[in-house]
Amino acid sequence: MSEKESIVQSPSAEKKYEEELTFLSALPGNRPTGWALAPQQIVSFICGSEGEKLKRPNKSDVDAPRTLEITEKFVGNRALVERCVITLMGERGLMLVGEPGTAKSMLSELLSAAISGSSEMTVQGTAGTDESHLRYGWNYSALIAKGPHAEALIPSPILLAMRGGKIGRVEEITRCLPEIQDALVSILSERRLSVPELNTTEYAKPGFNLIGTANLRDKGVSEMSAALKRRFNFEHVLPISDFDQELSLVKSRTNTVLPKDLAKNVDLAVLETLVTLFRDLRNGVTNEGWAVEKPEAVMSTAEVVQVVAAVVRNHEHFPKKSAMDHVPGYLKGVVIKDDQSDLDRLLAYWDSTVKRRAENEPLWADLFAARNELTT
Ligand SMILES: Nc1ncnc2c1ncn2[C@@H]1O[C@H](COP(=O)(O)OP(=O)(O)OP(=O)(O)O)[C@@H](O)[C@H]1O
Ligand SMILES: [Mg+2]
Structure with a gap:
């Protein structure tokens, strides 16, 4: 591929900040199972190292500089970012709500890049989102040719996140119909997804969790079912005050x-x-x-x-x-x-x-x- 072909307008966070992520992975700290970084390093990645050059231990054999200043990406309350990370370690998902343009999507992308090394397991919620976007769909020609079998199943980004023990993201969740959103209730509470057509169940690996974002101008948050609301911790992201x-x-x-x-x-x-x-x-x-x-x-x-x-x-x-x-x-x-x-x-x-x-x-x-x- 030529250099021009490999340049994209907006690379994913994990590509854009590859050096910082590799560097932070060499710093000490207890990583939750399935996570690429320890909680402190995730917060440093998102909020920056406040002008300080961090130093990695000599013995780590990663391909990264010995010292590095981490850039500030999300401007705002560090405690909010800490709470987001802590929520994602627990049994509830994280719901970022706020006015448009307050960096909810950016924060969700940075969190998933830092936690899972990938921010691409994302569903964009729209009025046309159906269950197959959140659970799984079928390759119909394979289905007709051979009947239901594992290769004919098309996993949703959320199912891929469950299988890989990664963070799945649902953008603008309140734009999906409430009964479609509810497909996430059992995924979040039971951490598994049954596939009756194949008589099997898919189990989430450690590290899996969900981040939703919702725009307060869409006025749909109140229409989320109580069951789904209870499965998320809500964080309000405010415009920059300073x-x-x-x-x-x-x-x-x-x-x-x-x-x-x-x-x-x-x-x-x-x-x-x-x-x-x-x-x-x-x-x-x-x-x-x-x-x-x-x-x-x-x-x-x-x-x-x-x-x-x-x-x-x-x-x-x-x-x-x-x-x-x-x-x-x-x-x-x-x-x-x-x-x-x-x-x-x-x-x-x-x-x-x-x-x-x-x-x-x-x-x-x-x-x-x-x-x-x-x-x-
Ligand atoms: N607190 C902030 N820290 C860093 N960047 C910010 C902040 N607030 C806004 N921005 C800038 O605004 C851009 C838009 O953010 P983003 O698209 O993530 O907002 P959003 O809250 O998801 O909006 P929407 O509700 O319209 O989807 C970011 O890419 C960033 O450049
Ligand atoms: Mg957004």
Whole structure:
């Protein structure tokens, strides 16, 4: 395979962070049966080593550097990540719930990559998900030719996770119909799956568990059956609360999203302005304590990164007087999805907060001058 063919847009976490995972596997610690890393190393992998270079023992014969700083991947509460790891050691699954764009999927992928060395045993929940996606299906031509036999069975990613003692993931679980979701009840409580057609039972190996993610905007969490809810420990993932943490995440994500030559042109003041703007609209109040009417739309960190990247690209290819001139156009795309009254809220924000800041701050003055772009 040529180098170009082997490059993908978004490699899995276990590929992307292969060196860190190999390095962490050489550090001491008690690993639960079936796990690739000890709990402390999993938390270090996800939350980073806080600027410290970790050192691995001399005698370990892994192909990794002797010392390595572990990058911070999930920005947020370390205790939450610890609880996630502890939950996955127990008999319940882990359910990550929260607003869109709060890194639930990212956290679930990082946890499974660190625990199992693989994050690919994943089912994407949709209204069309059926039992075969969570249990097993059949290769019908093999079934017709020879009747039910083991080779005709097509295991779901969850069954593969059970067989391999790995973490299975169900993304957007609440988008599946409740009666389909309930296929997971017996898998989680009995840790086995019966296959009546073959008169056999598949048993989960040690290390198997499930991570579900659910988006609170989908409003489906309340419709999950009580039986299934009881088989998961719920963790709420919140938007990043600290300004500096969010700014530094947006900076580093922008660096990875944009090509190097563009990323180096990103002005920190532009980033600060956009992070401030998104936080005002998300929180409904500014740093100065001024009230802001919150739009219905999702104003997550992921959206900030998208807008920053689009503004920088646009300014590079079709420059205007100020980079800020491009902001209203992209902001409209984020804020005004299906609720036109969100445009009024945005205009009200412009006429209050943006206008007030424009008196003293040049970038906010540029933003205010571009107000027309919101209505055209
Ligand atoms: N706390 C955070 N730490 C690190 N990255 C974050 C954080 N919050 C948001 N992000 C960024 O946002 C991106 C989107 O996250 P992700 O897709 O995992 O969100 P999600 O919660 O699963 O959203 P959805 O509910 O829409 O599926 C991440 O890839 C990351 O770049
Ligand atoms: Mg997600």
